[in-house]
Amino acid sequence: MSKRYGSTSALEGLHLEVTRGEVFGYLGPNGAGKTTTIRLLLGLARPSAGRAEIFGLDCQSRPVQAHRRLAYVAGEVNLWPSLTGAETLHLLGRVQGQVDPMYRDKLIERFNLDPSKRVRAYSKGNRQKLVLIAALMSRADLLVLDEPTSGLDPLMEQAFRHCIHEAKERNQTVLLSSHIMSEVEALCDRVGILREGRLVEMGTLGEMRHLSTLTVEATFDGTVPDLSRVPGVISPIAQGRVVRCQVRGSIEPLLKVLAASRVRELLSREPSLEELFLAHYGPIAEPEKAPTDAA
């Protein structure tokens, strides 16, 4: 799918498949096109090109049928201020057409929500809880979640993670758009990274790490060897007897060099999702250049 707003391209040739029962993490900075993708999937916006299907149903031509099997949590929660929490859950449950009342009550307890208050009296976090409960209580086959934990405190975020694990156990599919890397890392089977409307990376975390670099830190007792010409080693930095470098591909050539030296300590680790994510936004991660003029 592609989506253009005038001369601005919000989404460019997105090709994405989420399989049944998986939790798919959808990552990208602000304005990358995550919400646009979700609005196109929900039929709230029309694609400029391409099409999407949910459970084999075309999102644009058969939205009502497709929506019977999905539940959605919006990133920005605007509800009807004069309704109470209970009235909102009643309305959205009736509109959805299916509610698990026992699970709804359990969720209200788990998220510690007072449904007797009017929506206008809720804090941002409580409004977020309300739409989360409204979505989860339907036990829909597909959960489309657009930054669902924004405004939630750490305890409630844990409760949310618990709910997603439950959903996964019930073989529900989850499309999770989020900024919170730890959340995506903990919950998602696969991850897609969006940049300026294009999907630049997609796969399991294992696959993405495999394709990515490994961070290696070696401490030497003797002379520090020159690692700059070792195949696969990227930008080694020596500080005294400690050398840090990135390794892309096989680590074997580096190990051969290290084995010939007197290595006292060797640390290696895979990149975190955050590092993988930032790798796609290199210029953002670079430190600011010091100004030449004195302040």
Add this chain to the structure above:
Amino acid sequence: MLPNPVALVPARAGRSPGTVIARLTARKAMRSGLLWGYIFGVVVGSSAISYATIYKTQAERNQLEAAFGSNNATGALFGPGSQLQTVAGFTVYKSFMTLIILGAVWGLLTSTRLLRGEEDSGRWELLVSGRATRRSATAQALLGLAAGGATLWAITALITAVSGRYSKIDIATGPALFFAVALVASAIMFLAVGAFTSQLAATRRQASAYAAVVLGISYATRMVADSGIGLHRLIWVSPLGWVEELQPLTAPQPLPLIPIVAFTVVISAVAVLLAGRRDLGASILPDRPAHTSRVLSPSGPLGLTVRLVRSTVIGWAVAIAASALLLGLVTKGASGAISGSSLKQVFTKLGSPGVGVDAYLGVAFLMVAVLIAFVANGQIIAARAEESGGRLDHLFARPVSRSQWFSGRLLVTAAALLGCGVIAGLFTWLGAASQHAGVRFTSVMSAGLNIVPPAVCILGIGALVLGVWPRATSIATYGVLGWSLLTEIIGGIGSVNHWVLDTSVFHQMSAAPAVAPSVSADAGLVAIGVASALIGGIAFNRRDLASE
């Protein structure tokens, strides 16, 4: 070495950051004041010109004075008539009470929009998280609102003074400027009242409702004072009464400016004081306790629409019932004044030929038709607000089709319009019958139903704009209504090309009960409305949902 911290640059040289809120509020209030000042000026100017054009002879003018000058019923409604044999006296009689009420409504709505409305939206929180405290922010906003009031006065004064120089009107500049002061005095007072109720209420709607209650009591008190039953002293406990006592153009009295200024200053000061005594987003008066009833809880898009429009429609129904009752009450007295006067010509131009009760009611229902058209407009704008506020996403992401919501919303509004038409007919008949005006129930009820088709037409046109060009919904719907109204007013005064007149939805309406309702005209208006709504619905189905 640490990089240098980012250098902080003053926002704009010569502008104090301590007045940001005042400037922001002033910009919005002045824009609105500019528009309404123009409307005020045009109404005043057209009233004066129409008098000079219609009542050409002294005999006709004396007849008018005799009919309305000592009429307690019309005095209670529009204020006592004085010097109706002069242009100045008639201009005050024709436009003053209407405009001071309109000014008060403008004041309270502008104030609650720019204070409580900003708070409801969360923007106020951003503003008071800077240098401003809650009190200073409110004080600044009041200054901004005052700038809006000053703009309203300036434009009104300009047009009134320029109109006054026309030889047939001949109103001197000094009295014209004082007339403009009197015209905007209620607006200024209700800007303060709106600021005050914005502190009391939990939402903008509540704040507006509280301020409207103050206005209603003020008007009712003034009505009793002017009804000729020996309670004229009550005029001094009503803010609208103080404005009336200024007696611009006829016998100017600056003394009532004292209570007007004192009231404005005290209410503004209390508003500022209260702003500091409550939490942001909270209200001084406790919010209504939430009640959850499964029976009353909305269970679908239609139920939700009914729930959302309920209080607004009830408010309009009460206003229409009150207006219709008052128009009915004065039927007998007012209809007597039509016979033999040049007013007959105006009524004929407005589509209400003949003399007597039916001719008067024909024009009276035209006024109620305008009110019902406002109901249609308001509902279309409210529908657009559901979309721009992002609330529709929660429905359309569920198994709710856009056409289901769109058609449900329009049908509920159409039913409300029909109800308003019935209420208009019923209460007009009650008022007229209580005065033994000799009107037939069936003809008045059919006249009530006859004013629904123009509103349905406007509703349909609004739906078309909502579907095709959502961001223009408000301006386009008010544009159609304003154009129709203006064309009708000008058409009533002078000669306007019939092609132009035909563009007014009100001109298509028969002036029942003066003439029998035209089934073909009504069907035509409804057909235009339905066809527009259908096209709007198709467009709405095919476009992206659009935020603000």
